[in-house]
Amino acid sequence: MADSGIDSVLRDRVALITGASGGIGQEIARRLAESGTDLLLTYGGHADEAEHVADQARKLGRRAEVMQADFADPDTPARVVAAADERLGGIDVLVPAAGVAAQKSWEDVDGALWDETMTVNVRAPFFLAQQTLPRMVEQRFGRILLFSSVAAFTGGVIGPHYAAAKAALHGLVHNLSANVAGSGVTINAIAPALIAGTRMLPLGPDEPVPARIPAGRLGTTEEVADLSLAMLRNGYLTNKVIGLDGGAYPD
Secondary structure, eight states: OOOOTTGGGTTTOEEEEESTTSHHHHHHHHHHHHTTOEEEEEESSOHHHHHHHHHHHHHTTOOEEEEEOOTTSTTHHHHHHHHHHHHHSOOSEEEEOOOOOOOOOGGGOOHHHHHHHHIIIIIHHHHHHHHHHHHHHHHTOEEEEEEOOTHHHHOTTTOHHHHHHHHHHHHHHHHHHHHHGGGTEEEEEEEEOSBTTOTTOOSOTTOOOOTTOTTOSOBOHHHHHHHHHHHHHOTTOOSOEEEESTTSSOO
16 A cells, blocks of 8 residues: 555554553554554453454554553563564554553542552553653654543542542643654643443443433544544644543533
């Protein structure tokens, strides 16, 4: 397939996608492979899903590597970046989609849950960014897309630990993007709400869609990937947190 003005932005780049066995991570990985991007995919406990996406990428002629990564371990970001350097030559596009979301009321959040939520949802994305940004700045190209949540705006229903972690990502976007925007590196975040086909959906299978979602339905992983790829291709969009929530929060 000949390069187009759009696909040439991501063609022959290397992307690291964490949480690539989840619904959103899988769909973004597929779209990146279709755009000509090589992939390092990490998973927590669902290797088959990540391997399936990697196989699809290889059939498109892309390099695709898969590795297990537990981001509750503070040493994992460095290990993953080192693996990307060794196997694929470095990271041009970073999509840290791995996360944890244990639903608890504020009375029941203990120190262990708070620390795990912050380590996986905030610490890991920051240290992945810290270790990949020098290469991006040097080559004057890079894309980082973080995954927040509508809970960062509204408090959400999962709990204070989750809302606080996702809100912290907004601070990372604003600080880091301002420091690297002049080097051709963009840093943004998406804040979804109630996306079907994910393991982090805080609704039972028979529960109705809450009335606070004006669209009256759940979002889809395909819709998240549509927005993600548009943001990753755009070199002038940076320092933005964009809600994808069916109109729930009119930011």
